[in-house]
Amino acid sequence: MATTTLPRAAGYTRSSIYEWLTTTDHKKIGIMYVTTAYIFMLLGGLLALGIRADLWTATSATGSSLIPAALYNQLFTMHGTTMIFFFVMPMLAGFANYVVPLQIGAADMAFPRINALSFWIIPFSGILLFSGFLLGGAASAGWTSYAPLSEAKYSPGIGQDLWILGLLFNGMSSILGAINLLVTIFKLRAPGMTMLRLPIFVWTVLVTQVLLVFAVPVLASGLAMLFIDRNYGGSFFDPAAGGDAVLWQHVFWFFGHPEVYILILPAFGVISEVIPVFSSKPLFGYKAFILATAAIGILGFGVWAHHMFATGVVFLAFFSATTFLISVPTGVKMFNWVATMWRGKLRFRPPMLFAVGFLISFLIGGLDGAFSASTPVDFDITDTYWVVSHLHYVLFGGSAMAIMAATYYWFPKMFGRMLDDRLGRVHFWLMFIGLQLTFFPMHLLGLAGMPRRIAEYAPTAWQPLNQVATIGAFTIAASMLPFLWNIFTTLRRPADQPDDPWDAYTLEWATTSPPPPYNFDQLPALHSERPVFDLKHGPHGGAPVAVPVAVSGGGPA
Amino acid sequence: MFRARRAPLRLLLALLATVLVLGGCAQASYDNPVPGALPIPAVTETGAMANDLYRFVLVIATIIFVLVEGLIIFAVLRYRRRKGDDGLPVQTHGNLYFELGWTIVPFLIVIVLFVLSYQVQTKVDARSANPGLTVDVTGFQWQWTFDYKDQGLSFTGQGKTGPEMVLPTNTVVHIRLHSNDVIHSFYVPAFFFKRDVIPGVDNAFDITITNAGTYTGQCAELCGIGHADMRFSVRALAPADFTAWVAQAQEAAKNTPSPPPSGPAPSGATVITESAASAAAFDKKDLEAPANTPFVIAFSNTSPPGVPHNIAIQNPAGGDFLFNGQPLTQPGQTVNYTVPALPPGTYTFICIVHPTTMTGTLTVK
Numbered sequence A: 001m002a003t004t005t006l007p008r009a010a011g012y013t014r015s016s017i018y019e020w021l022t023t024t025d026h027k028k029i030g031i032m033y034v035t036t037a038y039i040f041m042l043l044g045g046l047l048a049l050g051i052r053a054d055l056w057t058a059t060s061a062t063g064s065s066l067i068p069a070a071l072y073n074q075l076f077t078m079h080g081t082t083m084i085f086f087f088v089m090p091m092l093a094g095f096a097n098y099v100v101p102l103q104i105g106a107a108d109m110a111f112p113r114i115n116a117l118s119f120w121i122i123p124f125s126g127i128l129l130f131s132g133f134l135l136g137g138a139a140s141a142g143w144t145s146y147a148p149l150s151e152a153k154y155s156p157g158i159g160q161d162l163w164i165l166g167l168l169f170n171g172m173s174s175i176l177g178a179i180n181l182l183v184t185i186f187k188l189r190a191p192g193m194t195m196l197r198l199p200i201f202v203w204t205v206l207v208t209q210v211l212l213v214f215a216v217p218v219l220a221s222g223l224a225m226l227f228i229d230r231n232y233g234g235s236f237f238d239p240a241a242g243g244d245a246v247l248w249q250h251v252f253w254f255f256g257h258p259e260v261y262i263l264i265l266p267a268f269g270v271i272s273e274v275i276p277v278f279s280s281k282p283l284f285g286y287k288a289f290i291l292a293t294a295a296i297g298i299l300g301f302g303v304w305a306h307h308m309f310a311t312g313v314v315f316l317a318f319f320s321a322t323t324f325l326i327s328v329p330t331g332v333k334m335f336n337w338v339a340t341m342w343r344g345k346l347r348f349r350p351p352m353l354f355a356v357g358f359l360i361s362f363l364i365g366g367l368d369g370a371f372s373a374s375t376p377v378d379f380d381i382t383d384t385y386w387v388v389s390h391l392h393y394v395l396f397g398g399s400a401m402a403i404m405a406a407t408y409y410w411f412p413k414m415f416g417r418m419l420d421d422r423l424g425r426v427h428f429w430l431m432f433i434g435l436q437l438t439f440f441p442m443h444l445l446g447l448a449g450m451p452r453r454i455a456e457y458a459p460t461a462w463q464p465l466n467q468v469a470t471i472g473a474f475t476i477a478a479s480m481l482p483f484l485w486n487i488f489t490t491l492r493r494p495a496d497q498p499d500d501p502w503d504a505y506t507l508e509w510a511t512t513s514p515p516p517p518y519n520f521d522q523l524p525a526l527h528s529e530r531p532v533f534d535l536k537h538g539p540h541g542g543a544p545v546a547v548p549v550a551v552s553g554g555g556p557a
Numbered sequence B: 001m002f003r004a005r006r007a008p009l010r011l012l013l014a015l016l017a018t019v020l021v022l023g024g025c026a027q028a029s030y031d032n033p034v035p036g037a038l039p040i041p042a043v044t045e046t047g048a049m050a051n052d053l054y055r056f057v058l059v060i061a062t063i064i065f066v067l068v069e070g071l072i073i074f075a076v077l078r079y080r081r082r083k084g085d086d087g088l089p090v091q092t093h094g095n096l097y098f099e100l101g102w103t104i105v106p107f108l109i110v111i112v113l114f115v116l117s118y119q120v121q122t123k124v125d126a127r128s129a130n131p132g133l134t135v136d137v138t139g140f141q142w143q144w145t146f147d148y149k150d151q152g153l154s155f156t157g158q159g160k161t162g163p164e165m166v167l168p169t170n171t172v173v174h175i176r177l178h179s180n181d182v183i184h185s186f187y188v189p190a191f192f193f194k195r196d197v198i199p200g201v202d203n204a205f206d207i208t209i210t211n212a213g214t215y216t217g218q219c220a221e222l223c224g225i226g227h228a229d230m231r232f233s234v235r236a237l238a239p240a241d242f243t244a245w246v247a248q249a250q251e252a253a254k255n256t257p258s259p260p261p262s263g264p265a266p267s268g269a270t271v272i273t274e275s276a277a278s279a280a281a282f283d284k285k286d287l288e289a290p291a292n293t294p295f296v297i298a299f300s301n302t303s304p305p306g307v308p309h310n311i312a313i314q315n316p317a318g319g320d321f322l323f324n325g326q327p328l329t330q331p332g333q334t335v336n337y338t339v340p341a342l343p344p345g346t347y348t349f350i351c352i353v354h355p356t357t358m359t360g361t362l363t364v365k
Helices: A016-022 A026-054 A069-103 A112-134 A158-187 A200-231 A245-279 A286-302 A316-341 A350-373 A375-381 A385-415 A421-447 A460-491 A531-537 B002-024 B045-078 B096-124 B239-255
Strands: A522-524 A546-548 B133-140 B143-148 B153-156 B164-168 B172-179 B184-188 B193-197 B203-208 B213-219 B231-237 B270-276 B286-289 B295-301 B334-339 B345-350 B359-364
Touching: A016 A026, A026 A069, A026 A112, A026 A385, A026 A460, A069 A112, A069 A158, A069 A200, A069 A245, A069 A385, A112 A158, A158 A200, A200 A245, A200 A286, A245 A286, A245 A316, A245 A350, A245 A385, A286 A316, A316 A350, A316 B045, A316 B096, A350 A375, A350 A385, A350 A421, A350 B045, A350 B096, A375 A421, A375 B045, A375 B096, A375 B193, A385 A421, A385 A460, A421 A460, A522 A531, B045 B096, B045 B193, B045 B203, B133 B164, B133 B184, B133 B193, B153 B239, B164 B239, B172 B184, B172 B193, B193 B203, B231 B239, B270 B286
Parallel strands: B133 B172, B164 B231, B270 B295, B286 B359
Antiparallel strands: A522 A546, B133 B143, B143 B153, B172 B203, B184 B193, B184 B213, B213 B231, B295 B334, B345 B359
């Protein structure tokens, strides 16, 4: 391979804990992001198991459910909040942190210290959020925290205030991270890394950061208003004092729908890295894919009120049309991925298994979303288990499957060790089957009229499918065991992986596994979006070339 | 050649029909609906249209689902790398015509879906100038009140099944939605419709029910710890039966006692006090009363507007309540409920409007 490890600079040694606590290395920060996000995923998953355990049995008119409603409402509120803000967002931020500077041939992020700050905010804001459980009850007004239910009059506990503060800090971390990544992508690309040679993952991260910069401040303003309402006698959202209850929903969803794309676009990016590599082909329609990503980013700001069709106070036709429209660029991507596999030579290693699992599941999440774009249909299915199914097919079948693919794909780069394939396959099949068992039946429950967020249900006809979903949820939980065992045992083995164990395409595979501080001592010449492929097979048949890092940009910051 | 190509299409349609039939059967009971691939059959004019729209979207979605999942599975099976085959496959970077095709065709499909949706939406949202009946619905934590103002009737939900809304079939019914506290949502699956009940917003909709029967409904917007308790039902009657029901209900309303005086309690009896500042709990969870003699509970409702309460004492042996304080105490009122003599023991008392959240223990000795 064209690169070698830089000789370590002679210097003082530090304890490794001190090193990790004070590091500004984007790779270490990325690994800490990913680890933190996995811890929150396990916490959020435990909350979900509580929800599913409660729904195992139908409750007769006289009986009471396993978990009292007061606690049940905390479980699903904290489950949603944790999975969205403390699992998927930091996870994708973590992979972006680790991978983007490597993929663009940079030595680090543009602002390494701000990078460390934006990471360290996450665990602290998470602790703030979760401390509600110990301080008289966590937030319980749903992850959407609709006013006036989230006002002090109806949710008097401190849990709701901690929720607001946790998300405000979380949002601050997102904005700092977004600006950092934007500057990194715009200013620190290696010579020759033009915008149209950026790996698709970098493109999706780029569009996501733009969405973050525009959407998160809107949420922050809403949170601040709610905090003022609750603590300083404001009345932004309290109709009893002249406020407007629907205003919160507009503010929340003006953030909330772009948020959906914030959670899924980098996942698209991961899939667009994995499928080409494991098919031994380039991504089919690279430019169309970038165009589709940008189109989703723009349209994503014009669909927010499709969450509010049943309020009766939004312009139905406009939001119905934009919601239908946004399915077109998403569909384009689906076809691009399938065409990438077409006539390829597919290798079913764990990253590819999860990527195919993503395709199969995300397609369902895309198709059942089209029903909600149709307003008369949405009037029935909104706020039922249909929507619960839809959002989990997108966020679990989509984002979480892609996160698993990313974990298996970049693990050898991060640690120089390869996760075990056999355990990876067990993990995949348990998780994939669990996902379908848990979330597919929810469509049918929604059509049968089961509203979401109810601590108990009376119709016994709903019980069998709820039990299937509960079995599915515990299957997903079981899939974590081979996964965690795999990580545990692999990290105890020696780091013996080559630079490019997957026969991959992008620049992170041109340096050692794990990469040295500041990433590269020399970079290959850049002729396309697949520099490492070009290096191995020659750009358009040409001979491989390498340029020393001295002439490349992105030196130590 | 032509015939050979049709076989898979026919197979696909047959498969589709099977899925729809299998999924759509056995929806007989509206209070215990069996989940399937089709929604509960709608019993309103507009609900039936929306139901058809759902079926249409389902057919399109199923075709795309079968097509794309089929392509994925085919690619996975057909193009897996054989052992020892290390050559590079053809490096296809794209194909303009294919890419235009899978942009334009979905675009046309969503335009069709949008136009069809829009047409149905206009009908669902249509308002009649002369509705045959108007019902005012008030949602509050965690019950419903149905007011028939023109008929002088009002029903507040009690117990876990909530109130019943009796409506005539084949008549345009105008339903107005009000809330004084948080957001609720009026959802009847058999109407294939819901509309949010938002404080400060005057929402309304019109429906015409086509089938007589009883249909369950419940709140569909998270509204606090009693959210799952906000159930109600709709009983649709033929217009003549409905007129008879109105007369009967008006007669029954005349015969219920008028609100008891909130003045002084009957002399001699022991008076104990209780109050409720919200629907989440009674202010005092433990009450004590003398045995074997009638006593008075002076109950003050200090909850927000629109939230009535009462006190009902459960029979420890099960069955009917030993005492069910009527009428309900409205916010701002204090009502003296005179409870008949009880033998010594421990009793559970509840608010009949909030049976899950508002409970307490009455010790009689």
